[in-house]
Amino acid sequence: MKGVTILRKLLFVYLILIGVFVVYVYQYQSENTSNNQWSEHELRGTIDENYVMVTFQSGIDYWKRALKGFEDAAEALNVSVEYRGATQYDVNEQITVLEQVIAKKPAGIAVSAMDPDALNDVINKAVEAGIPIVAFDSNAPESKVFSFLGTDNYYAGVTAAHKMAELLNGAGEIGIVTHPKQLNHKERTKGFRETIAKEYPKMNIVSIQDGRGDQMTSKEVVDEMIGKFPNLKGVFASEANGGVGVGQSILEQQKKGEIHIISFDTDKGTLDMVDEGVISATLAQGTWKMGYWSLQYLFHLQHGLAENMEVGRSLPRYVDTGITIVTQENVEAFYPNE
Amino acid sequence: MKGVTILRKLLFVYLILIGVFVVYVYQYQSENTSNNQWSEHELRGTIDENYVMVTFQSGIDYWKRALKGFEDAAEALNVSVEYRGATQYDVNEQITVLEQVIAKKPAGIAVSAMDPDALNDVINKAVEAGIPIVAFDSNAPESKVFSFLGTDNYYAGVTAAHKMAELLNGAGEIGIVTHPKQLNHKERTKGFRETIAKEYPKMNIVSIQDGRGDQMTSKEVVDEMIGKFPNLKGVFASEANGGVGVGQSILEQQKKGEIHIISFDTDKGTLDMVDEGVISATLAQGTWKMGYWSLQYLFHLQHGLAENMEVGRSLPRYVDTGITIVTQENVEAFYPNE
Numbered sequence: 001m002k003g004v005t006i007l008r009k010l011l012f013v014y015l016i017l018i019g020v021f022v023v024y025v026y027q028y029q030s031e032n033t034s035n036n037q038w039s040e041h042e043l044r045g046t047i048d049e050n051y052v053m054v055t056f057q058s059g060i061d062y063w064k065r066a067l068k069g070f071e072d073a074a075e076a077l078n079v080s081v082e083y084r085g086a087t088q089y090d091v092n093e094q095i096t097v098l099e100q101v102i103a104k105k106p107a108g109i110a111v112s113a114m115d116p117d118a119l120n121d122v123i124n125k126a127v128e129a130g131i132p133i134v135a136f137d138s139n140a141p142e143s144k145v146f147s148f149l150g151t152d153n154y155y156a157g158v159t160a161a162h163k164m165a166e167l168l169n170g171a172g173e174i175g176i177v178t179h180p181k182q183l184n185h186k187e188r189t190k191g192f193r194e195t196i197a198k199e200y201p202k203m204n205i206v207s208i209q210d211g212r213g214d215q216m217t218s219k220e221v222v223d224e225m226i227g228k229f230p231n232l233k234g235v236f237a238s239e240a241n242g243g244v245g246v247g248q249s250i251l252e253q254q255k256k257g258e259i260h261i262i263s264f265d266t267d268k269g270t271l272d273m274v275d276e277g278v279i280s281a282t283l284a285q286g287t288w289k290m291g292y293w294s295l296q297y298l299f300h301l302q303h304g305l306a307e308n309m310e311v312g313r314s315l316p317r318y319v320d321t322g323i324t325i326v327t328q329e330n331v332e333a334f335y336p337n338e
Numbered sequence: 339m340k341g342v343t344i345l346r347k348l349l350f351v352y353l354i355l356i357g358v359f360v361v362y363v364y365q366y367q368s369e370n371t372s373n374n375q376w377s378e379h380e381l382r383g384t385i386d387e388n389y390v391m392v393t394f395q396s397g398i399d400y401w402k403r404a405l406k407g408f409e410d411a412a413e414a415l416n417v418s419v420e421y422r423g424a425t426q427y428d429v430n431e432q433i434t435v436l437e438q439v440i441a442k443k444p445a446g447i448a449v450s451a452m453d454p455d456a457l458n459d460v461i462n463k464a465v466e467a468g469i470p471i472v473a474f475d476s477n478a479p480e481s482k483v484f485s486f487l488g489t490d491n492y493y494a495g496v497t498a499a500h501k502m503a504e505l506l507n508g509a510g511e512i513g514i515v516t517h518p519k520q521l522n523h524k525e526r527t528k529g530f531r532e533t534i535a536k537e538y539p540k541m542n543i544v545s546i547q548d549g550r551g552d553q554m555t556s557k558e559v560v561d562e563m564i565g566k567f568p569n570l571k572g573v574f575a576s577e578a579n580g581g582v583g584v585g586q587s588i589l590e591q592q593k594k595g596e597i598h599i600i601s602f603d604t605d606k607g608t609l610d611m612v613d614e615g616v617i618s619a620t621l622a623q624g625t626w627k628m629g630y631w632s633l634q635y636l637f638h639l640q641h642g643l644a645e646n647m648e649v650g651r652s653l654p655r656y657v658d659t660g661i662t663i664v665t666q667e668n669v670e671a672f673y674p675n676e
Contacts, residue, residue: 010348017355043381043414076381076643152656289644289654296634305414306627315660316627318490322655 043299045079049107051298053291055137056094056114058085061267061336062287063112066136069291070110077299079107091118098122108132108298110291113140116183132301134315136290147297151285152320153184157191157238159323160262161200163281164192164234167260171202172233175225177211177218177242188238188264206232211242218245219252226253233259240265240282247278266326266334274331284334286321293319381637383417387445389636391629393475394432394452396423399605399674400625401450404474407629408448415637417445429456436460446470446636448629451478454521470639472653474628485635489623490658491522495529495576497661498600499538501619502530502572505598509540510571513563515549515556515580526576526602544570549580556583557590564591571597578603578620585616604664604672612669622672624659631657 053070055063067083074081084101086093091114099122101109109126113119113135123143126133132146139148164174176192179185189208196203207225211218218241226232226249235250237243243263250259260280263270273279297315300306306314326334391408393401405421412419422439424431429452437460439447447464451457451473461481464471470484477486502512514530517523527546534541545563549556556579564570564587573588575581581601588597598618601608611617635653638644644652664672 007344007348010345010352014348014352014355017352017359021355021359042416078380149654155655286654292644293654306630316487316624316631316657317493317660318658319654320656322653 043077043305045077045107045299045303047078047080049079049302050082050104051079051108051110051295052082052084052101052106053294054094054098054101054109054111055083055085056091056112057089058083058087062265064336065287066112066291066294069288069293070295071291072288073292073295073299077295079295079299081295082106086114089114091115095119095122098126102126102129102131105129106131107302108134108295110134110136110294110298111140111145112137113143114138116140117142119143132298134294134297136294137285137287146301147315147317147319149290149293149297149319149321151184151323153187154191155320156264156283156285156323157188157193158195159191159325160188160236160283161192161195163325164236164260164262165196165200165203167262167280168203168233170200173204173206173229173231174234174236175207175209175222175229175232176205176236176238177209177221177246178238179213179242180210182213185238192236192238211237211239211245213239213241215241215245215248218242219249220245222246222249223253226255226259235259235261237261237263239263240267240270243279243282244269244273247273251278268335271326271331271334274326274328277328280327282326284324284326286324289321293321381415381643383415383445383637383641385416385418387417387640388420388442389417389446389448389633390420390422390439390444391632392432392436392439392447392449393421393423394429394450395427396421396425400603402674403625404450404629404632407626407631408633409629410626411630411633411637415633417633417637419633420444424452427452429453433457433460436464440464440467440469443467444469445640446472446633448472448474448632448636449478449483450475451481452476454478455480457481470636472632472635474632475623475625484639485653485655485657487628487631487635487657487659489522489661491525492529493658494602494621494623494661495526495531496533497529497663498526498574498621499530499533501663502574502598502600503534503538503541505600505618506541506571508538511542511544511567511569512572512574513545513547513560513567513570514543514574514576515547515559515584516576517551517580518548520551523576530574530576549575549577549583551577551579553579553583553586556580557587558583560584560587561591564593564597573597573599575599575601578605578608581617581620582607582611585611589616606673609664609669609672612664612666615666618665620664622662622664624662627659631659 070081084097086097094114119140120143123140127144134147135145136149178189206229209221235246237246246261250256263279263282266284270282274282408419422435424435432452457478458481461478465482472485473483474487516527544567547559573584575584584599594616601617601620604622608620612620
């Protein structure tokens, strides 16, 4: 009888332990399940959520930072991303790429529009299919994109003017080499001119030339400009090829250090000239930010997070990703393989 | 001997079960611990991270949506928020409030600046103390704020012009009641005027009056305007008190339905007049978005997340939170207690 009593007591303890064990396993499982589901109040997606970045001229360095931002946001939000680009500067190819992307019903699309109007139909098709879509770098303002993230070019010109004034101690003759047919270059030039006119009375813009976005043409117009205005102290180039052309002219005429150049963007040729002190400063666009915040916006649209208290448009209309001034001091950090 | 053998076997099973149980409890605990730590690649803070929103005239409804956005972002990011406001329209009180907030070393501050210049010193003090700070709704452009999130007032005027054209089928005489001493009202008026002039040749702005931000004054100037221009078809009021004053004038002169009013903001008086059809449309600012994205930006600064690939300025410079058009159809959603 005594052995049987002990046996019963042990069996009883045994059953309790099994019970507790089952409860713990169950709790552990349910804890795990809730971690894997997207919770309403958590910024965490799933790996099968696929967001696509679409650009034009897919080979060029310019997009690498934007894609890095897109990827960094994907890591933070636990979602997947993909990159697609038209290989040529061909708007029909970009339309085809977009149509292929839409057919796969991704969780969202960030597009840089090669043409401000030509992509409207295909963008609106994405919106009508319920696919979140934002534009970055180059907008399609008449389309139904939910937001646009890019550089405020007028303000970039303002920034260039202040930097030029700093380099020239607020006095001297300046020239501009620009690409007057493109809207972004017109705006950069306007911001530069208006700021000099309004805030720096001792600075004087003596010549504005069309460099046609071409290195050789830009070099030639500056050769001539230096001939005409021997007291020239600075040149603002609103675009990268022009900036390198201006740099070549200055080098050839042995005016390095005498004439300050401010250029635009951060391709290798420009960075090298900044590093060598030929170009005094170049303006880097916030491409990483364009990619990072594009994905954040798409994620918020996909999860209905941006519509909480707002009726109608659920995201900020426009984001100026801003400008960073690159000089000899910080140029190293802008090389792509850093 | 047989009883003892069974006893030993049971004890053995007993020990194994206890062992497994201990392992499970340990795993469960460690799983929980890792969930509470902030991981580099996860948008998740800690509850002891405290972000503060600072406004002026703390009582008014206008800030409620901004605070709701701030709170919603805090929930998504697992951090704490606090609201502090100067009770009066008194810039010195706001400086004092900001100084008290800075002394507590919060994780970040979102400030709406009562005055565009007076807060520069105290804002820069926060930046120098390593506290992330952004401005929303009203900027301090010469200060060191990392970003500004607010309405593009010029574009709000553009939006109002297009809506007016829609209401008037693109033709008719229009008046404006504004508050010409304040920059935001100047910009709204400019956007409105330039859009009408450029895009709607059959619409004509016949009178621009100063309503002084006051209901009674605005009513009086419109009484007079209607007397002078009997064919008046629309009035744009660039600010809420003015809009209600215009509404009272229209009601008194029994012109409801004949003259369309477009007003600004969503205080109760304005919403009631939209609901009754006296005001045809009012422009709601994206205040929820201002609060939500302010906290996102502060969180990214606090965790060094925005500096990944960028040198220099680590956040977008400016965000236009946009405008939503409120009409009789969607007005219900804009009452605060909805």
